[in-house]
Amino acid sequence: MTKLQSILFAGIIIFLCSCENKTERQTLTLNFSEPANRWEETLPLGNGRIGMMPDGGIEKEKIVINDITMWSGSEDPEAFNPDAIEYLPEIQNLLLEGKNLEAQELMYRHFRCGGQGSAFGNGKDAPYGCFQKVGDLDIDYSYNHNTNRDDSVRNYLRSLSLNNAVASTQFELGDVNYKREYFASHDDDLLVIKISADLKRSVSFKLNLNRSERSDVTIEKNRLIMRGQLNDGYDGDKGLKYLTIAEIVNKGGEISWDESSLVLTNADEALILVSTSTDMMDKDYESTVVQLITEAKRESFDKLKQDHVDLYQEKFNRVELYLGEQDNITSTNQRLINFQENDDPAFAALYFQFGRYLMISGTNEKSMPLNLQGLWSNQLQTPWNGDYHLNINLQMNYWPAEVCNLSELHRPLIDFTRALVPSGEKTAKTFYNADGWVAHMMSNPWYYTAPGEHASWGATNTGGAWLCEHIWEHYSFNRDEEYLRSVYPILAGAAEFFLTSMIREPKNGWLVTAPSSSPENAFYLPDSEEPVFVCMGPTMDVQIIKELFTNTLKASEILEIEDFVTKRIIEVIDQLPPMQISSNGYLQEWLEDYREQDPKHRHVSHLYGLYPSDQISPEVTPDLAEAARKTLNRRGDEGTGWSRAWKINFWARLHDGDRAYKLLKSLLEPAYGDGVNMRSGGGTYPNLFCAHPPFQIDGNFGGTSGIAEMLIQSHNGYINLLPALPGKWSDGSFKGLRARGGAEIDAKWENSRLTEAIIKAEVSNSFKIKTPDYVTSVTANGKKISIDSSYITLNMNSGEKIELKFN
Numbered sequence: 001m002t003k004l005q006s007i008l009f010a011g012i013i014i015f016l017c018s019c020e021n022k023t024e025r026q027t028l029t030l031n032f033s034e035p036a037n038r039w040e041e042t043l044p045l046g047n048g049r050i051g052m053m054p055d056g057g058i059e060k061e062k063i064v065i066n067d068i069t070m071w072s073g074s075e076d077p078e079a080f081n082p083d084a085i086e087y088l089p090e091i092q093n094l095l096l097e098g099k100n101l102e103a104q105e106l107m108y109r110h111f112r113c114g115g116q117g118s119a120f121g122n123g124k125d126a127p128y129g130c131f132q133k134v135g136d137l138d139i140d141y142s143y144n145h146n147t148n149r150d151d152s153v154r155n156y157l158r159s160l161s162l163n164n165a166v167a168s169t170q171f172e173l174g175d176v177n178y179k180r181e182y183f184a185s186h187d188d189d190l191l192v193i194k195i196s197a198d199l200k201r202s203v204s205f206k207l208n209l210n211r212s213e214r215s216d217v218t219i220e221k222n223r224l225i226m227r228g229q230l231n232d233g234y235d236g237d238k239g240l241k242y243l244t245i246a247e248i249v250n251k252g253g254e255i256s257w258d259e260s261s262l263v264l265t266n267a268d269e270a271l272i273l274v275s276t277s278t279d280m281m282d283k284d285y286e287s288t289v290v291q292l293i294t295e296a297k298r299e300s301f302d303k304l305k306q307d308h309v310d311l312y313q314e315k316f317n318r319v320e321l322y323l324g325e326q327d328n329i330t331s332t333n334q335r336l337i338n339f340q341e342n343d344d345p346a347f348a349a350l351y352f353q354f355g356r357y358l359m360i361s362g363t364n365e366k367s368m369p370l371n372l373q374g375l376w377s378n379q380l381q382t383p384w385n386g387d388y389h390l391n392i393n394l395q396m397n398y399w400p401a402e403v404c405n406l407s408e409l410h411r412p413l414i415d416f417t418r419a420l421v422p423s424g425e426k427t428a429k430t431f432y433n434a435d436g437w438v439a440h441m442m443s444n445p446w447y448y449t450a451p452g453e454h455a456s457w458g459a460t461n462t463g464g465a466w467l468c469e470h471i472w473e474h475y476s477f478n479r480d481e482e483y484l485r486s487v488y489p490i491l492a493g494a495a496e497f498f499l500t501s502m503i504r505e506p507k508n509g510w511l512v513t514a515p516s517s518s519p520e521n522a523f524y525l526p527d528s529e530e531p532v533f534v535c536m537g538p539t540m541d542v543q544i545i546k547e548l549f550t551n552t553l554k555a556s557e558i559l560e561i562e563d564f565v566t567k568r569i570i571e572v573i574d575q576l577p578p579m580q581i582s583s584n585g586y587l588q589e590w591l592e593d594y595r596e597q598d599p600k601h602r603h604v605s606h607l608y609g610l611y612p613s614d615q616i617s618p619e620v621t622p623d624l625a626e627a628a629r630k631t632l633n634r635r636g637d638e639g640t641g642w643s644r645a646w647k648i649n650f651w652a653r654l655h656d657g658d659r660a661y662k663l664l665k666s667l668l669e670p671a672y673g674d675g676v677n678m679r680s681g682g683g684t685y686p687n688l689f690c691a692h693p694p695f696q697i698d699g700n701f702g703g704t705s706g707i708a709e710m711l712i713q714s715h716n717g718y719i720n721l722l723p724a725l726p727g728k729w730s731d732g733s734f735k736g737l738r739a740r741g742g743a744e745i746d747a748k749w750e751n752s753r754l755t756e757a758i759i760k761a762e763v764s765n766s767f768k769i770k771t772p773d774y775v776t777s778v779t780a781n782g783k784k785i786s787i788d789s790s791y792i793t794l795n796m797n798s799g800e801k802i803e804l805k806f807n
Contacts, residue, residue, distance in 0.1 A: 075128015
């Protein structure tokens, strides 16, 4: 055994001995044998509000600091374009006459937001704003070695423990063992870095805190203090203010300073505590920053670390997935490469838990929603502003929240949706003269709801309605009527917008949205080769609106509410267009079977009804399910990272586990380029971040939810265990996944056959469970129960647990 292997083995033993469940819980780590050469190899740490990504450099180390509220920009009253409504009737009439090109040109000129909009993904200096990094913590290390010592680096190991959300860097230089530990404290709410060595007086470094613009750095004793104000887009004083303090707490040695750096010399060990905040959600942010770092200094490193681990594990340890023994020796980047050839099931389980880790680290109950990059960015101008794309990307971030037992982390998205309503009401009136509220395809912390600046992608007006799907899903999994009553006005308001804005298309008299688009694909009109985006009633709109109407009616029945909205929904819901199958057998994307500009387009928006919605399924709508299958085959398996992730969920819903697994392998294809490329190059970076490219975190969460969908589904009114189990995962188990209706599930299988399950009722309810075809009898807590047409039914009280055996 090499020394590197010995270090890893010792770490595993120490961790296992610290766990309550010593025999079952796996050690889950990302390991690398060299420093990161680029940001997409660094390791993400976060507590849902702030985060950092260290590169583990030996001589020089860069640690990128993030705060989820670090946004430039401000409210943009110019977005509410008062002239747009004047052109709406003409645009709609042109669409009714089949003159989509003319309608599109009119929209390009007039029916768009006022002002700059999102500034086409360059919003750092525009009112729309941009998510930005806080800055960089740069550490220059000094090493003192006797001339007779070997000064080459040996046994380098850089790792991230998913079990305890702590990263580390360790190596030997000369005859000294150096170690660094890093975590973003979930308890004490600051960043902690410990630098140590096994030889006294061996810790020396220069520390610098910097940001390339809008920053002022000063030194006070052992503190670096950086403060500044970001651009509000108007050259005014409304920009976000921030404060960051980095303080050295040393054991031994001496601290000095030069013009811009702190210098620690010959210490035995040192802590670097980083406290940072903005005034977006905390008007007393300066006091908060100082208080957090002052309180943390009173605690030992071991206490800080243990408190952090305890709070993090309360969420992380709810779910386990076992698909085989983890390889904690091979580097993660090599495992990623090997996965394309060797079908390592345990690596898929590691990736699944990495997604849960990113959600726990990227947001919390009191924080903002996960943006396009979650919490992490290494730029001032984050790609696409790092904003909230409402035509799938923001929603995909939260697909794992309920099923993966992180329900409370849905709250930032639900709170954000609630906060969009006032702006959405103004947008509904300004652009459509409609009641209710609406949001289009993009938003930001200033609750932007207007159409984007270009109709080819900005015209989609079902972004808010899609967010309402998450509002309902949270209820569906938790059955909290008090919560449902609080969010009912959001559902009803979103429904009211479509009730008062849809028009009738002339061919069938169906109610449709107009104008709209099918994100972000174009089509050709007959006898034309000019691509068109603008249309009436694309299939995705119809599916989202039907789902919104249905869920609003369900909520009103549960709450015993009868109002104008519910009465009107009952009158018109059957007047929405049906889903249509083309003459070639695939599901139509538009009202007419237009020829697509890009048949392989990354968006597969017209399959929203298959996933995340439940309007298409092999059991209930087999013809539509077959059309969806043909659609997916026609679209192909390639695409950007998040597109591949979406397709995992599609194939899982079609109960094709091997095809879902093929897409998982495609999602995990090693990616190396970090430039913007929306047509190819999707996959996964060495640190397991998803490549759009560049990095977008939605693919990570879509991949995690896809694995969950392969293992458990509950959207058709019953719980279906192992509905899309790949042949490569013939043996395994999971614990803690959740089902709609309020149940937590454990399950085990052997030779691809379900053998046992544990159902834990979180609320009092009746749970219907599908029994696989190969099952002839089922016992519940040791007693045989009846199978009725391949289903068993369990009437359970809250807190009750039933153990099932399948024979």
